[in-house]
Amino acid sequence: MLAHSLSTMTVLRVRVEPDVLAFLLTERAYKKLDSTTMSENLIEVSGLTKKYGDFTAVDGIDFHVRRSESFGFLGPNGAGKSTTMRIIAATSQRTSGKVSVLGKDPEVEGPQIRAHLGVVPQQDNLDIQLTVTENLYIYGRYFGLPDKFIRAKIEELLEFAQLDEKRNVKVDLLSGGMKRRLTIARALVSEPDILILDEPTTGLDPQARHILWDRLFRLKENGITLLLTTHYMDEAEQLCDRLIVMDKGSIMAEGTPLELIKKYCSKEVLEVRFGSDKNALLAPAMKELCERIEVLPDRILLYTDDAEDALDSIVRAGHHPHTSLARRSSLEDVFLRLTGRSLID
Amino acid sequence: MSTVHSNRKIPRFGARYIFEARIRTMTKFVWIILAVTILNPLLYLISIGVGVGSLISHNLGPHGMDGVSYLTFLAPALLAASAIQAAQDEVTFPTFQGFKWGRIFYGINATPQSGSNIAGGVFLAAMARTVLGVAVYSTLLYLFGAMNSPHSYLAIPIAIFSGAAFGAVMLAFAAYTENEDKFFTIVGRFVVGPMFLFSGTFFPITNMPLAVQVFGWVSPLWHSIELGRYATYGHKISMTMVVIHFTYLLAMLVFGLFFAFRQYSRRLEK
Numbered sequence: 001m002l003a004h005s006l007s008t009m010t011v012l013r014v015r016v017e018p019d020v021l022a023f024l025l026t027e028r029a030y031k032k033l034d035s036t037t038m039s040e041n042l043i044e045v046s047g048l049t050k051k052y053g054d055f056t057a058v059d060g061i062d063f064h065v066r067r068s069e070s071f072g073f074l075g076p077n078g079a080g081k082s083t084t085m086r087i088i089a090a091t092s093q094r095t096s097g098k099v100s101v102l103g104k105d106p107e108v109e110g111p112q113i114r115a116h117l118g119v120v121p122q123q124d125n126l127d128i129q130l131t132v133t134e135n136l137y138i139y140g141r142y143f144g145l146p147d148k149f150i151r152a153k154i155e156e157l158l159e160f161a162q163l164d165e166k167r168n169v170k171v172d173l174l175s176g177g178m179k180r181r182l183t184i185a186r187a188l189v190s191e192p193d194i195l196i197l198d199e200p201t202t203g204l205d206p207q208a209r210h211i212l213w214d215r216l217f218r219l220k221e222n223g224i225t226l227l228l229t230t231h232y233m234d235e236a237e238q239l240c241d242r243l244i245v246m247d248k249g250s251i252m253a254e255g256t257p258l259e260l261i262k263k264y265c266s267k268e269v270l271e272v273r274f275g276s277d278k279n280a281l282l283a284p285a286m287k288e289l290c291e292r293i294e295v296l297p298d299r300i301l302l303y304t305d306d307a308e309d310a311l312d313s314i315v316r317a318g319h320h321p322h323t324s325l326a327r328r329s330s331l332e333d334v335f336l337r338l339t340g341r342s343l344i345d
Numbered sequence: 346m347s348t349v350h351s352n353r354k355i356p357r358f359g360a361r362y363i364f365e366a367r368i369r370t371m372t373k374f375v376w377i378i379l380a381v382t383i384l385n386p387l388l389y390l391i392s393i394g395v396g397v398g399s400l401i402s403h404n405l406g407p408h409g410m411d412g413v414s415y416l417t418f419l420a421p422a423l424l425a426a427s428a429i430q431a432a433q434d435e436v437t438f439p440t441f442q443g444f445k446w447g448r449i450f451y452g453i454n455a456t457p458q459s460g461s462n463i464a465g466g467v468f469l470a471a472m473a474r475t476v477l478g479v480a481v482y483s484t485l486l487y488l489f490g491a492m493n494s495p496h497s498y499l500a501i502p503i504a505i506f507s508g509a510a511f512g513a514v515m516l517a518f519a520a521y522t523e524n525e526d527k528f529f530t531i532v533g534r535f536v537v538g539p540m541f542l543f544s545g546t547f548f549p550i551t552n553m554p555l556a557v558q559v560f561g562w563v564s565p566l567w568h569s570i571e572l573g574r575y576a577t578y579g580h581k582i583s584m585t586m587v588v589i590h591f592t593y594l595l596a597m598l599v600f601g602l603f604f605a606f607r608q609y610s611r612r613l614e615k
Contacts, residue, residue, distance in 0.1 A: 091454055092614055111457040115353040119455035125448040129370050138366040142456035144356025190353075190456070 040067045042194055042225055043088060048097035050083050057083040059249035060097065065194075070226040072240030074233065074331060076341070080249040081229035082122060085198050088227065090114050102193060115143060118187030122198040122229075124179045128172040132163055132182055135171055136189055143190040153189055160215065161185035177208025184215065195219060197228040201235060213238060233331035245331075245338060252338040257331055264337045265329035266292070266303035270310045272321035273299045282319060289313050294336055301333070355457045363453065363466020367439060368473060378474065386427060386482045390489050393547065394419055411549065413578050416491035421500040421573025422546040424482055425566055428504040431478040432512030433537065435471030437528070440519035443467070444612060451613065460610030468516055468602065475508040499576035507569035510594040513601025514565075520608040540564045545571070568593045 043065040050058040058080040065071040073081040086092035087099060090106035090113045099106055101113045126135050133154055140150035158164045161181040166174060174182065180200065187195060200216070201209040216239055220226060230236050236243050237257045245252040245260070253260055270290075274282050276298060283295045286302060290310055294301040304310040307326030314321065335341075356362065371378065398415035410418040443450035443463070450463050483501050486492050492500075515532075522528040543550065543560040544567035550558050561567040568590040574580030575587060 089455060091451070111355050111459060112353075114455060115355060115457045117455070119452075121448075121451060121455070123448060125450075125452035127366070127370065127449050127452075128447055129373055130366075134369060138362070138369065139452070139456065141362045141365060142356075142359070142453055142458050144354065144359070144362065144457070186452075187455075 041065065042067050042102055043071075043227070044098070044100040045084075045088070046098045048084065048087065048099060049095045050080070050087060050092070051095045056249050058087075058094075061244075061246075061249075061251050063244055063251065063254065065225065065227060068223045068225055070220050070228075070239055070241045072227075072236045072243035073229040073246055074231070074236045074240075074243050074335065075229075075246035076231055078248075079246040081246055082198050084246075085196055085227065085229055089117055089119050089196050091119075115190070116193045118190065118192035118195045120180075120183050120187050120195070120197040120200055122202065124183055126171045126179060126182060126186070128170070131168050131170055132158070132174070133167045135182060136186055139186045140189040145190060150189065153191075157185040157188060160188070160218070162211070162215075175208070177204050177211060180204060180208070180212055181215065184212070188219075192224075194225045194227060197226065199229055199231070201230075201232065209235075233335065236331055245335060247335075247339045247341075253334065260331060260334045261329050264334045267305045267329065268303075268307040269327055269329050269333055270302040270304060270307040271299050271325040271327070272302070272311075272314065273323045274319070274321050285317065285319060286314070289317065301336070303329070303333070359458045359462035360465030360469060363458065363463050364469040364473075365466075367466060367470030370439075371435075371470065371474065378477075382431075382478050382481045383485070386423065386485050389423060390416075390485060390491070394423075394489060394491065397547070411574065411578075411580055413494065416486075416489060417494050417497075417578055418574070419547070420486050420491040420497065421503065421577050422544075422566075422570045424479060424486065424500050424504040425507045425569040425573055426541055426546060427482050428475050428479050428508030429511045429540075429566060429569075430537070431475045432471050432508035433515045433532075435474045436467060436512045436516040437519045437532075439467050439470075440516065441522075441525045441528075444520070445525065450609075454613045460613045461606040463613075464516060464520070464602075464605045464609035468512065468605070471512050471516075472505070472509060475512065476505055479504050479508070494578040497577045500573045503569060503573045503576060506598075507565055507594055510569075510597035510601065511565045513598045513605060515601075517601050517605035517608060520605055520612060540566050543567075565594055565597055 041064045043063075045064065046062045047060050048058055048062070049056065049060050061080075061084065063071075073079075073084065075081050083092065087094050087106065088101055090101065090110035093107055102116055104113050106113050127138065130138065136154045136157060137150055140153065145153075158167055161184065163178060163182060163185065166178060171179065171182065184195075184197070184200070197216075201212050204212065213235070216226065220239070226239065228235075228239060230239075240257060242254070242256050243260070244254045253264065255263065272286070273279070279298070279300055280295060283293065283300060286293050286300050290302040290304050292303040294303070302310050311324050311326060314324075394416050398419070401409055401415045407414055409415070443453075450460075453463055454460065479501055483492065483498075483504075492498070518532070519525075519528065539560055543553070543557060544564040545561055546566065550561040550567060553561075571580070571582060572587065572590045572594075575582050
């Protein structure tokens with residue numbers, strides 16, 4: 001199980017610290033939490049629909065999120081993830097369906113629910129005219145928290161977000177990664193029960209993403225309930241105990257990353273490239289060698305239980321791909337299988 | 346599903362926290378604000394008040410304008426105009442900043458704060474800036490000898506009231522505005538500019554043709570100036586007109602805030 005889980009990472013050759021890898025044992029982490037704290041549903045959603053005029057952004061979805069769970073929405077841009085998040089965060093009204101957050105209806109008790117949430121929006125909305133500490137301070141005040149509490153909290157958060165050296169710097173002058181970390185720190189100022197993150201690492205360079213992931217892992221360790229959207233499958237695999245795959249406002253699949261890969265994919269994938277004009281041409285030949293293939297503009301994917309073996313038979317049949325890559329299946333493959341499209345177009 | 350949460354208290358009168366943050370942001374621009382607050386009135390007082398004033402007293406005598414000196418005539422008008430300008434600046438820019446440029450209102454709205462609280466906080470901070478402006482301006486007017494009528498101090502609350510009335514309407518307008526470029530063009534060229542010129546600031550609007558006077562009637566500045574002149578030196582208008590002027594400004598304040606609060610909430614919910 002460990003090997004399987006880890007190998008899904010090898011596609012990107014992501015380097016992760018050992019303690020971080022422990023979290024990739026999703027099933028184990030899942031079981032452990034299940035037996036202790038995960039019995040209570042903090043969020044319950046059924047038949048949730050949101051329409052903007054004729055356009056249906058969210059089309060009757062159902063899901064629930066348990067306490068201390070890290071729950072993800074995976075899907076391409078425009079899938080309805082952010083809309084769903086905003087409805088749960090009690091900042092957008094639904095068209096129909098039932099939503100309960102912390103036992104309350106966001107439409108009725110919005111401010112009361114928001115008092116217990118920390119929200120990291122897709123687009124940073126820090127006050128760029130103020131400094132790092134000032135941003136944390138005023139945000140704590142919006143929750144009506146007392147001065148003394150906020151001042152102590154700021155010290156804790158600056159350390160957590162690794163922004164101590166930047167405490168008196170105007171936010172305008174921070175890098176993208178720092179702003180993201182500050183936004184996360186800001187969301188934590190009120191010690192929320194649920195932390196909601198909308199595309200937390202979109203637009204960040206790989207190093208900044210890894211720092212951010214590490215911070216989010218620490219929060220997970222402390223038992224906070226995480227709700228995040230992403231269109232990066234590696235992010236979903238690393239951070240989510242359980243996730244739903246969304247496309248065009250609907251839920252395509254639900255489960256742990258491992259369950260989804262097992263259910264919708266073969267064990268391994270072989271990627272072969274024959275050159276862009278030849279890929280489509282050789283597709284029928286590949287189809288003969290493998291029961292399920294996916295032809296993309298730049299490569300052909302062969303879903304198989306043994307990728308090395310599949311490559312051998314391609315060569316034996318007299319075909320010579322320019323490049324080939326044998327790897328374990330990932331959530332990207334799950335998404336491709338479910339929708340026939342890539343996550344990032 | 347059980348609820349094991351302690352219900353955290355929702356902050357009462359939440360607008361004060363937005364007010365706090367706005368003041369904090371304004372202090373970053375304190376030198377610019379002070380420079381504008383002091384230099385602008387100085388330039389007006391020297392050029393128009395003293396320059397044009399001497400021309401008027403030379404031709405019409407020291408009490409040639411509505412029975413008083415030109416500076417006395419001018420004082421309530423300048424004070425009200427500056428209040429209106431300050432209020433407008435401090436409601437429009439933060440609104441565009443909050444909804445569009447930096448989207449900070451969406452961050453505030455993710456806390457227990459509502460759209461109405463945010464609108465209220467922005468408005469209160471604009472009022473603080475307006476009060477500061479009026480305080481500085483009236484001090485300068487005093488130093489120039491323009492506050493010499495028995496009730497000249499009454500021009501101060503009237504100016505602040507006018508700033509609040511116009512500020513409330515502009516707060517609503519800014520919240521409805523998606524394209525701020527158009528907003529500044531329209532408001533700057535066709536509202537604030539003409540308002541300053543056609544509201545009887547520098548001469549009674551009755552000196553103008555009736556068709557042009559209409560501009561003055563809809564202008565909050567004209568209503569404010571008439572009230573100010575009536576209160577400070579006894580400018581002759583009927584009691585009915587006093588009530589109309591006051592009611593007009595009060596209506597702007599009430600409706601402006603109503604629509605601003607509503608649109609702030611609606612826009613955040615989109």
